[in-house]
Amino acid sequence: MTAATPALPATPRRAYVDGPWGQIHYRRMGSGRPVLLLHQAGMDGRQFDAVHPLLAARGHDVVAIDMPGFGGSDCPPFPPRVEDLATGVLAALDALGLNSVSIIGHHTGSMVGTEVALSGAVAVDRLILNGPMPLTDAERDAFFTEKLPREKQWLPQPGAGHFVAFAQVRERLVAGTLPIERVNSFLLQALGAQAPFWYGHNAGFGYRHEDSLPRLECPTLILTNTGDQIYDHARRAHALRPDMAFVALEGGGVDIVDQQPEAWVAAVAAFLA
Template sequence: MPLPRRGYADGPFGQIHYRRLGSGAPIVLLHQAPMTSNQFDFVYPELAARGFEAIGIDMPGFGMSDEVGGAPTVEDYAAVVPAVLDALGIATATVGGHHTGALVSAEAAVRFPDRVRAVVLNGPALFDDADRAGFQTGLHQRELGLVPAPGAAHMVDIFNTRDRLAAGTVSVDRLSEYVVQALVGQSPYWHGHHAAFHYRMEPTLLAIRQPTLILTNTGDMIHDHAHRARALRPDFAWHSLEGGGIDIVDQQPAAWADAVAAFLASVP
């Protein structure tokens, strides 16, 4: 499998690490929390084979990108997209993301409309007040407590959680890589989900003017959110893959790339 080239761009919060593979129409890929641009390892070659230049960004504080300083917001994450495009000499690109990355993609499309040609929202998250309250007392508290522990218990916890979510569809080697991605960043583990749950996506969805694809899969834990997004924007393109989970880009990379390529073939 061909490996992406790596590089850095100077951005508003320091250095931004990115990966790129292929040539052709550029598509920026933004990862979920708490992962890195490695989330799209199996998608880069699929998109490159379909005639795209796939560019994955480590959002601030994730992977090898510098952190924001303090608790970041989705708006902070979106601010690095133009800097990477500038560094690569790209005027406009499709911007797509998964879960937290989908929120960032939507925000980038609205904030930088002259730089974003089209949008791919894979698993958009429309959290309501009940979701936020549950996050504060549940996932947020668990992530705050995820600190180095004897016997690498914190790593085991991440591995077991991702193994449960994958339900046997992701190899042990790849699950181990998920643990590395989750812990390699310069920001605290909890930053990504904290930014996502405090972001209100509905106004952003309504403000998007670019051609947009809502991409989901029936096994995604927030599959119902995609349907809510579709109800708000029935004019957006829609594609639903069968099965999978939150690791759909690993579970069905070819089908995922086919859906994106088919959508972009329809964009003027």
């Protein structure tokens, strides 16, 4: 008697829609209330691999978009601002027929989610800012004068030296908390996109979250974790908007979605409910 073939794990379906600068790639899974996932800079919709099925299992139509220039999405012919990335996201939502969504954005994705909510082009019934980043002028200037020039050096090198150097950076950030296979996925997301790596942080640090946060009117959760590199910025965001809900998971790092998927989904689901 032949053994039955094991069922494959459920994974999101992948597809494309047309956007303002070419095609926009997305992953979609589940049914019910639409939830939009927006990734951080240097990654794509695969950032949410660990939580996409968990959210879908809770009765949500979960859509993870690769923002323009990231993942499988075509890149604008210029370094995009957060506002431009939001324009691409809105075009994708329109093509998908989604005029009412809940949004979860991580780091730069939280800024893009903010702009989508402020646009008024779609109804955002819940907004989760996982790592908002209001900056001081000194912090913004330091990035553009010190860090950005270094990021622009992440260019293809003979012998794939840029991959080796970036892998060392990501392994240091993960600090042994995740399998090396997942670190490899982070590496491919960061250096396999159409946009140069520096485009993402250039957009994020150029955005003035300190100005846009006060203008948000939809129910909003500031979600963070104490080990995040920008944990203090999330606290700063809450000081700007003490009326917003605030949840801080313990520990973790920039990869909290992978490090604590169950706790992350529980915090998200509680607010969406």
